[in-house]
Amino acid sequence: MLDDSSFEVLFSADEIRSRIGILGEQITKDYDSVGEDTVMIAVLKGSILFYADLVRQVQLPITMDFIGISSYGDKQESSGVVRLTQDLSTPIKDKHVIVVEDIIDTGLTAHYLLENLQTRSPASLKLCSLLHKPDGSKKAVDIDYLGFTIPDKFVVGYGLDISQRYRNLDYIGWKK
Ligand code: IMP
Numbered sequence: 001m002l003d004d005s006s007f008e009v010l011f012s013a014d015e016i017r018s019r020i021g022i023l024g025e026q027i028t029k030d031y032d033s034v035g036e037d038t039v040m041i042a043v044l045k046g047s048i049l050f051y052a053d054l055v056r057q058v059q060l061p062i063t064m065d066f067i068g069i070s071s072y073g074d075k076q077e078s079s080g081v082v083r084l085t086q087d088l089s090t091p092i093k094d095k096h097v098i099v100v101e102d103i104i105d106t107g108l109t110a111h112y113l114l115e116n117l118q119t120r121s122p123a124s125l126k127l128c129s130l131l132h133k134p135d136g137s138k139k140a141v142d143i144d145y146l147g148f149t150i151p152d153k154f155v156v157g158y159g160l161d162i163s164q165r166y167r168n169l170d171y172i173g174w175k176k
Contacts, residue, residue, distance in 0.1 A: 002166075002168075010171075010173050028059045035062060038062045038098065040058070043109075044067065044085075046160055050158065066086065067087060068085035069113055082113075093120060094122070099117065101128070108139050114127065127141065127142065127144050131172070154175070
């Protein structure tokens with residue numbers, strides 16, 4: 001059995017769903033004229049649940065791709081070491097790119113990733129993140145589409161893990 005009794009709910013499945021609806025509407029509006037040339041990139045693994053729900057709220061003929069990044073290993077604090085573990089399947093030159101992240105904490109991962117993608121000459125490059133912990137910031141990054149701002153506490157669920165577990169919770173929580 002999945003024992004999640006030590007977690008307190010921070011955002012319920014309903015709250016997450018309704019926030020994603022709004023983000024999807026914003027993206028649909030902003031990319032209306034370039035939908036065909038828009039690529040939404042999921043940053044593995046943390047963003048996959050958010051990504052899967054978000055793309056279904058974007059009413060445009062976008063394409064989907066995936067990139068793998070490792071920053072924490074199995075620890076709960078940023079190592080500052082960022083590594084590409086899986087690359088995109090197609091070039092993004094002249095495409096309108098939206099990077100979909102689970103959480104921006106220190107900002108080191110997103111900064112590294114955006115710099116890497118920028119060298120591939122996309123037509124535009126924007127960042128969407130479900131969560132932001134502004135108090136953990138070490139590198140400033142602009143978040144173009146943001147779900148929720150949270151305090152500097154470790155959260156789990158809805159794609160986010162502790163030592164690779166609890167990603168499959170349908171809510172976001174933290175230790176009681
Ligand atoms: P950053 O490089 O410090 O901004 O961290 C980004 C990555 O760290 C995220 O994509 C997550 O995988 C992980 N991370 C940061 N904070 C948390 C948290 O509270 N819970 C789970 N993972 C986290």
